[in-house]
Amino acid sequence: MFTSYRRILTYPGTLRFSMIGLVARLPISMVGLGIVLLVSAARDSYGVAGAVSAAFMVANAGFAILQGRLLDRLGQATVLAAASVGFGIGTSLLVASVQADWPIATSYVFAAVSGAFLPQIGSSVRARWSHVLDQPSELQTAFALEAVLDEAVFIVGPIVVTLLATTWHPVAGLAVAIVACVSGTLAFSAQRSTEPPAHARSSTSGPRPAMPWATVVPLAVVSAALGVLFGAAEVTTVAFADEQGHKAWSGGLLALWALGSLTAGVITGAVHWRRGPATRVRWGAVAMACAMSPLYFVDSLPLMGCTLFVAGFAIAPTMIATMSLTEEAVPSGRLTEGMAIMQTGLVAGVAPGATLSGLVVDHQGASAAYLVSVGAGLVAALAAQLLPRSGPGVSQVTDGSTIAA
Template identity: 80%
Template sequence: MFTSYGRILRHPGALRMSMTGLVARLPISMVGLGIVLLVSAATDSYGVAGAVSAAYMFANAGFAILQGRLLDRLGQGRVLAVASIGFGTAVGLLVAAVQADWPIVLTYLFAAVGGAFLPQVGSSVRARWSFVLDQPADVQTAFALEAVLDEAVFILGPILVAVLATTWHPVAGIAVAVVACVAGTLTFSSQTSTAPPPHPRETSTGPRTPMPWRAIVPLAVVCAALGVLFGAAEVTTVAFAEEHHHKSVSGLLLALWAAGSLTSGVITGAMHWRGGPSTRVRWGSFAMACAMVPLFFVTALPVMGAVLFVAGFAIAPTMIASMSLTEAVVPAGRLTEGMAIMQTGLVAGVAPGATLSGLVVDHQGASAAYLVSAAAGLVAAVAAQALPRTRTRSTPEVPSAA
């Protein structure tokens, strides 16, 4: 059943590409929490720590698409190398500013610059898979593998940074994240055999290939709504555990949710799907909305863990289908940019989701706040219905252009 994974990893350079991409992506789940732990330890203020982390996150979301465009035009090697050095320098200055008690405005500035420079390795590695592999089914398997690795990052990263920051030194967690990012990204970007060629803006050959916005816009809305769902569910789950006087269990509950997604991601990549990715995005979004509804009725921690694990099964197949659809409709010369649009949508939705669910928790309790996630899933399901249903170049059923 899982021979499909072996087949794609036997391509020259594929295993090394994917594994170095995994290391380079660790900061995605480590730096935000690392900033909170570092700044709160130095200032005794979670409010300031959260604001600094938000500056980092918003800058990352704001500049991801621009970096994706540069990756397509200039090539991954140069752009990722510069981004990793810029990221490492900015976060290093952030640590120095906090430790040396520099003016707080510098802390915000360095956090924002670090977020802007964070290398878009997740989009880049998926663009490489699309370049290396010829068969749509193999690309589907590769995207499933990367979704599984993403889940591993989001399970292991927060645990690693929290343990290092609380048992060793507040700087330790964020320092490991920086080292992983810089070393991993430089190693990843140096692998030229799997890198897609740059696609500079055409001059004499005509205008640049247009982005298929008719498919990209509703798909970006789907991703943003799912980002709201994720942000709301994370905050709500922590509040639910605290209401039951076991706040420390919240990490385990979220890990079970991610484990469900990881499991379904492995299965998704090993299967041959008859329906195209646009069909799977529509059904997956609907399944995610439905999966959030039972959480409103749960009243016990063990039951919540079980329900979250089952609910997680809807995540990876939906995200894999979203990336597969992006790969199917976006021109090769703008693929990394297209991937970055989807990643930006996800990131941009997390903060509003967390904020809205926090307000509901304060006024109605944790159980009611799970309805925020359900509503966000419903928005994603509705947006998915706007995806075109005509044929495309790489799958039997997905749209090819706007």
Template identity: 70%
Template sequence: MLTSYRRVLTRPGTLLFSATGLVARLPISMVGLGIVLLISTATGSYGVAGAVSAAYMLTNAVLAILQGRMVDRLGQARVLSVAAAAFGVTMVLLVVSVRADWPTAASFLFAATAGGTLPQVGSCVRARWSHALDDPREVQTAFAIEAVADEVVFMVGPIVITVLATAWDPAAGLAVAVVACVGGTLAFCAQRATEPPAHPHHETSGPRPPMPWATVAPLTVVAASLGVLFGAAEVTTVAFSAEQGSPGWAGGLLALWALGSMVAGLLSGAVSWRRGPTIRVRWGAVGMLAAMVPLHFVGTIWLMGVVLLVGGFAIAPTLIASLSLTEGTVPSGRLTEGMAILQTGLVAGVAPGATVAGLVIDAHGASAAYLVCVAAGLVGALAAQTLPRDRPPT
């Protein structure tokens, strides 16, 4: 297994751009929570804090596709460096507006601007891997590396920002997120040797290559369904732990879920698959659905940990196959945009999933809320079955 990873990470520049991309992505799991901690501490209102955080997440989801399109046209370094600077400035202004007790509208404005300018490094890292590697099997391994990196981001980020906010200052966690984003993004952009070429569009160059929506649209539905599933599972697991009288176990249960996904991602990247990515997306989505069904019936903490650990094995392989299918289908001139569309679907599903699960928890308890995850998994599995068949090799 290590041979597969060593082969791609020893290519010139790949280890460095992957590592800096990991640092630059830390704010993905930090800023939303950090905004809630900052504003709720300053105002005492979780409603306002949640609304401001939602404004940040909404603009991030909506404008990610536009940023991806600009990256394809103008190049990664030009777009990401400007976005990182804008993100850093607006995040500082957000903290200042809260500390100086400016009108709440200012906090909404700065949060929305920060969300819209957050550099889409995740999509750019994967596009850079696609440019650096020629063998589809090596690209699959590289995407597995980034899937594991994403799991690290979502395991480490919330812990760091919560500890800093509670033990030191609510703004400290956001400061770390800004430094990681700006510093990591600029270091990533400085590596020009591995940057994919830009594809500027001119009137004389003809129309842009078409986006293969027959593939991208179902994949986006799968990604959005996974986002709903993630958001619902996180909130429901916290409620389940509280109902069992062990609220402190919520983080451990979710960490086991992420651990299962991380291990599966590592294994997936080392395997030479005989089946194409379309088949793997279809089966992976069905696996996600199957993994969610038992959660409704679990009644103990230890058994929930086992079920979540096993269920996590379906996450990373499904996402890796989805990205591999995107990479193999979307024209190179729109690859970052295509990656961003999937990322937008994933991010956009989290908040609705958490909201619906919260309403079900209030009305019927945690076990019933796991059915929200089942419903999301069912939608994703059905969407995956509509994907066009893999094209035969030429």
């Protein structure tokens, strides 16, 4: 089963940049929660803490596409190194502003600086895989590997930052995030042999290649809707565990959800699919909506854990297909930008999903709030049906080594 993974990791430099990329992107699951833990401890206000964390996330979403465009034009080594330094400075100043009790406005500004400079490692790693590999089946496996590593990041990061902030010092979690980001990103950007070539524009190079918006826009909507689904499900699951009298179990429930996704991601990468990624995105988005529907009817913690584990199986295959279709449809000169658009859509959807589900929890209870995730899944499914029925990403492979999707 793992032959596919072993094969792609034998290419020179691939194991190294993938594992270093794992360390470098740990902050994406640590900083937002770390800010909440730091500011709430200093200001005794979760409202202020959440607002400062939101400033970080909004800036990150707003500048991710610009950074992706710069990565394509100037190259990863230059842009990622500068971004990591900017992130380290911005986050350090944020910590200093909170600890020194500077005016809260400074914390908002430094949180925004930190978010704006957060290196786009996930997009950069996938762009490297696209540069190194030329077989669609191998690229599918590589994207599956990165989806699995993303799940690992979102399992490990929150646990690490919470333990450090609550058992050692509120600053400790963010300090580790800074070290992981700066050291990991600099080590990643120093690997020049696997770096995709820059596509700098000049007076003789002509216009930039056109972005295939007919594919990118529906995919971005799918990503944003899935972000809403994720944000809503996380808040709702915490509320559900609280209603059951076992709030501490909420982390375990969410870990089971992530474990289901991780398992499905491993399987997806080991399979060669007959259907193109556009078809898999359509079916995957429908599966996401269907998988969240039973949660409304669950009324016990053990059954909720089992249901979430099964529901998680729809996540990674859908996200892998989304990135695979982006890679096939977007010109190489704008690939990192295209990947960043998907990542931005996903991140941008989390906060609205969390907010909306929180309102439903307050007025109707946790079970009803799962319907927010169902609704987001339906939006993703509808958007996926708008993807082009011909062109890149919809071809079917029919050799004997494949199995039907």
